[in-house]
Amino acid sequence: MSTNDFPLRRRQLLAGSASALAASGLATFTRGASAQTARPFPPNLEWKDPANFIVHNARELETKRSAFGTSAITPAERLFVRANLPTPDPSIVADRDAWTVSIEGVRNPRTLSIRELKAIGIETTTSVLQCSGNGRGFFPSKPTGAQWTVGASGCVVWSGVPIRYLVDALGGLDAGVQFITGTGGEKLPEGVDPLSVVVERSVPLRALPDALLAWEMNGAPLPLIHGGPLRLIAPGFQGINNVKYIKRLAFSATESKARIQQLGYRMAPLGGKADPSQPSVYEMGLNSWVNGPGADGAPVKAGTVWVHGVAFSGGTPIRKVEVSTNGGRDWLEGNFIGPDLGRFAWRQFALPVKMAPGTYQVTSRATDASGAVQVENRVENLSGYNNTSWRDHIVAVTVA
Amino acid sequence: MSTNDFPLRRRQLLAGSASALAASGLATFTRGASAQTARPFPPNLEWKDPANFIVHNARELETKRSAFGTSAITPAERLFVRANLPTPDPSIVADRDAWTVSIEGVRNPRTLSIRELKAIGIETTTSVLQCSGNGRGFFPSKPTGAQWTVGASGCVVWSGVPIRYLVDALGGLDAGVQFITGTGGEKLPEGVDPLSVVVERSVPLRALPDALLAWEMNGAPLPLIHGGPLRLIAPGFQGINNVKYIKRLAFSATESKARIQQLGYRMAPLGGKADPSQPSVYEMGLNSWVNGPGADGAPVKAGTVWVHGVAFSGGTPIRKVEVSTNGGRDWLEGNFIGPDLGRFAWRQFALPVKMAPGTYQVTSRATDASGAVQVENRVENLSGYNNTSWRDHIVAVTVA
Numbered sequence: 001m002s003t004n005d006f007p008l009r010r011r012q013l014l015a016g017s018a019s020a021l022a023a024s025g026l027a028t029f030t031r032g033a034s035a036q037t038a039r040p041f042p043p044n045l046e047w048k049d050p051a052n053f054i055v056h057n058a059r060e061l062e063t064k065r066s067a068f069g070t071s072a073i074t075p076a077e078r079l080f081v082r083a084n085l086p087t088p089d090p091s092i093v094a095d096r097d098a099w100t101v102s103i104e105g106v107r108n109p110r111t112l113s114i115r116e117l118k119a120i121g122i123e124t125t126t127s128v129l130q131c132s133g134n135g136r137g138f139f140p141s142k143p144t145g146a147q148w149t150v151g152a153s154g155c156v157v158w159s160g161v162p163i164r165y166l167v168d169a170l171g172g173l174d175a176g177v178q179f180i181t182g183t184g185g186e187k188l189p190e191g192v193d194p195l196s197v198v199v200e201r202s203v204p205l206r207a208l209p210d211a212l213l214a215w216e217m218n219g220a221p222l223p224l225i226h227g228g229p230l231r232l233i234a235p236g237f238q239g240i241n242n243v244k245y246i247k248r249l250a251f252s253a254t255e256s257k258a259r260i261q262q263l264g265y266r267m268a269p270l271g272g273k274a275d276p277s278q279p280s281v282y283e284m285g286l287n288s289w290v291n292g293p294g295a296d297g298a299p300v301k302a303g304t305v306w307v308h309g310v311a312f313s314g315g316t317p318i319r320k321v322e323v324s325t326n327g328g329r330d331w332l333e334g335n336f337i338g339p340d341l342g343r344f345a346w347r348q349f350a351l352p353v354k355m356a357p358g359t360y361q362v363t364s365r366a367t368d369a370s371g372a373v374q375v376e377n378r379v380e381n382l383s384g385y386n387n388t389s390w391r392d393h394i395v396a397v398t399v400a
Numbered sequence: 401m402s403t404n405d406f407p408l409r410r411r412q413l414l415a416g417s418a419s420a421l422a423a424s425g426l427a428t429f430t431r432g433a434s435a436q437t438a439r440p441f442p443p444n445l446e447w448k449d450p451a452n453f454i455v456h457n458a459r460e461l462e463t464k465r466s467a468f469g470t471s472a473i474t475p476a477e478r479l480f481v482r483a484n485l486p487t488p489d490p491s492i493v494a495d496r497d498a499w500t501v502s503i504e505g506v507r508n509p510r511t512l513s514i515r516e517l518k519a520i521g522i523e524t525t526t527s528v529l530q531c532s533g534n535g536r537g538f539f540p541s542k543p544t545g546a547q548w549t550v551g552a553s554g555c556v557v558w559s560g561v562p563i564r565y566l567v568d569a570l571g572g573l574d575a576g577v578q579f580i581t582g583t584g585g586e587k588l589p590e591g592v593d594p595l596s597v598v599v600e601r602s603v604p605l606r607a608l609p610d611a612l613l614a615w616e617m618n619g620a621p622l623p624l625i626h627g628g629p630l631r632l633i634a635p636g637f638q639g640i641n642n643v644k645y646i647k648r649l650a651f652s653a654t655e656s657k658a659r660i661q662q663l664g665y666r667m668a669p670l671g672g673k674a675d676p677s678q679p680s681v682y683e684m685g686l687n688s689w690v691n692g693p694g695a696d697g698a699p700v701k702a703g704t705v706w707v708h709g710v711a712f713s714g715g716t717p718i719r720k721v722e723v724s725t726n727g728g729r730d731w732l733e734g735n736f737i738g739p740d741l742g743r744f745a746w747r748q749f750a751l752p753v754k755m756a757p758g759t760y761q762v763t764s765r766a767t768d769a770s771g772a773v774q775v776e777n778r779v780e781n782l783s784g785y786n787n788t789s790w791r792d793h794i795v796a797v798t799v800a
Contacts (some may be wrong), residue, residue, distance in 0.1 A: 068619070069559060069616045069620065069621075070616060071524055071557045071558075071616055071619035071620075072524060072619075073473065073618060073619050075475060075476065075618050075619045075620050076475065077477075077620070078619060115701070118693070118706060119701075119703055119704045119706065119752075120704075121706065121750075121752070122470050122706050122708060122737055122750045123738070124471055124472060124738025124739070124748060125739075126472075126738075126739055157472055157473060157738070157739075158471075216469045216470060216471055217471075218473060218475050218618075219468070219469050219471035219473050219475045219478060220469065220471075220475050220477070220478060303519055305519060306521065306522050337522055337523050337524050338523070338525070338526075338559070339524070339525075339526055339740075339741045339742050340739075341739045341741070342739050345739075348524060350521075352519075
């Protein structure tokens with residue numbers, strides 16, 4: 001995990017657990033490693049085409065803006081990678097149906113295999129998966145962590161059992177439940193307090209109606225790197241809340257005591273420090289950006305140019321997307337293209353614009369069904385979360 | 401191409417062009433090769449996981465029923481393969497935007513590069529891609545050609561330029577146009593009449609409002625084996641009409657003179673022979689089938705079982721899907737799951753059924769928005785096309 005997500009990590013390293021972390025592979029997540037210049041493509045991810053990614057480090061791969069295309073979905077081989085802990089051994093996907101998850105905080109708590117989950121129900125949902133720190137690279141404060149631009153995101157189709165079916169099957173929720181807490185099944189390093197490293201996140205109970213335990217992504221068994229065999233999907237919520245390798249699902253009255261919940265992923269003030277009273281990183285903000293043409297320096301010929309990109313939110317439908325080619329002075333309304341995959345998916349938009357030779361500052365601005373408009377400027381925060389600034393998302397396009 | 405698609409192929413081979421065909425690789429498409437027992441996975445397709453396919457021969461790979469899952473889409477790496485001619489050299493996808501297609505039958509005919517097409521417009525459509533001979537393996541008459549069960553099909557997202565935009569950009573259609581004729585850019589063998597081998601198909605002008613020239617599939621550049629860099633997509637029409645490597649798009653008053661149009665893909669009577677007066681293989685019929693559980697012999701445990709599958713048509717929305725577990729004596733209405741990707745996509749359905757130990761004859765039956773109901777029995781025909789029989793699609797499921 002990058003230090004930004006765990007502001008105390010560096011101090012903890014200095015306090016003596018460095019060797020345990022190094023043994024576990026965790027040490028490679030420190031800022032030093034992330035800033036190194038040699039960034040080999042991770043050998044276990046060779047099924048993803050390196051040409052489509054910006055390699056921040058072995059566990060943080062960003063999809064290039066030019067690799068998104070104009071289809072409604074992001075194929076697995078182009079989907080960004082962000083792992084908080086070392087990837088579990090591939091043996092956990094050898095017999096997927098045998099993976100178990102324990103359910104707590106219901107009338108009849110029990111442990112179920114994926115095989116048993118498949119008898120409880122099936123639903124399919126499309127949602128944007130996005131790292132909470134997507135857009136961090138635009139923060140002038142240079143928060144620690146991967147310097148994502150816009151590509152720590154993708155729109156994918158999940159299939160699994162609705163958690164509300166599971167709750168019904170197990171007799172209903174215990175009294176007083178306020179949170180859904182998911183615990184990841186990664187192997188934790190020895191010699192450190194498990195609560196200091198475990199990926200355990202609590203989301204408010206409002207996530208329940210749409211949440212899944214998913215075993216399939218984009219029509220194939222969920223890849224190991226993306227949380228297979230089983231992942232908690234909380235549509236509309238930032239990536240970290242979608243716990244991979246889920247081993248325990250607890251309906252609880254209080255939030256997890258894990259550091260990743262208490263101090264990680266908080267909207268801490270610039271220059272301050274994270275604390276549990278600050279807002280947690282939950283629903284994604286209203287967002288959009290342009291993916292082409294001209295992203296990543298691709299040449300653009302003068303004439304009519306179809307500007308295209310994506311727009312999404314934490315669950316409110318997108319009503320309108322506007323495009324500007326002069327850095328936000330003037331706006332033109334774009335057209336949605338392709339199928340509407342539901343309120344948690346992104347909408348693709350496109351708009352023909354006549355461009356003479358020159359340089360253009362191209363960006364987009366979304367409006368949702370409530371009338372809310374995507375913000376011009378990021379909200380500054382310690383760790384560089386929730387960047388939905390249309391100004392930060394400007395692409396400088398040179399037309400020849 | 402398999403002999404069923406070209407009933408005269410064998411005679412033609414005997415007539416002396418066998419050596420030219422052998423040199424071109426075409427000879428491997430004859431029935432002898434298709435029936436051989438050793439079926440190595442094609443080395444150029446290793447990016448598809450062999451475990452998900454039935455290998456009919458090097459250019460005909462069928463997706464296993466159990467590999468479809470329950471998401472709305474079929475990922476590229478699980479999509480069936482059916483090639484009429486040897487795959488073009490990969491050099492044609494080295495600079496995709498440079499590929500050109502000539503447009504004829506419009507006021508201002510001209511040749512355009514993909515780069516130029518991208519300036520004319522972008523749209524995204526989801527459609528079922530299905531080999532016209534899907535389900536041929538169930539015909540007792542054993543028509544020649546790959547003995548597909550249900551897996552010569554998939555549901556994919558295409559992105560490209562709407563052909564109606566292209567027509568507008570080039571001044572409109574010539575007078576008297578009745579057909580859209582697409583010509584594939586495969587290299588043809590020397591020494592044979594080009595019209596006897598070229599993949600050139602004409603579809604009626606009614607395909608125009610929905611047709612695309614597509615450069616993207618499922619969010620990535622169209623793979624070579626699936627027709628990249630550019631493919632004609634006629635949503636709702638059987639696979640053969642979706643011409644790969646399209647080099648020429650002609651709006652014409654008459655159908656193509658190519659054998660594949662005149663004699664191939666005709667609904668010829670059993671025991672008869674193909675002729676141009678017979679109906680051509682155009683829109684897909686109303687169809688559905690069950691994909692799980694228990695497909696491909698997977699074990700099923702007694703209790704509640706979620707039966708799931710897909711339903712689609714040639715463009716009429718699906719209104720209802722019913723499921724039977726006793727070979728069609730009784731029917732229960734299924735629920736649609738997942739997003740509706742439009743009238744050319746398939747809908748996923750699922751239904752919980754209590755099953756005690758025993759053997760069940762599981763199948764499904766779709767009803768479309770016009771009230772039409774999927775047929776019980778196939779329409780017998782010489783080449784085994786258009787099999788939408790719910791009886792043929794029965795899966796025998798053993799519950800233990």
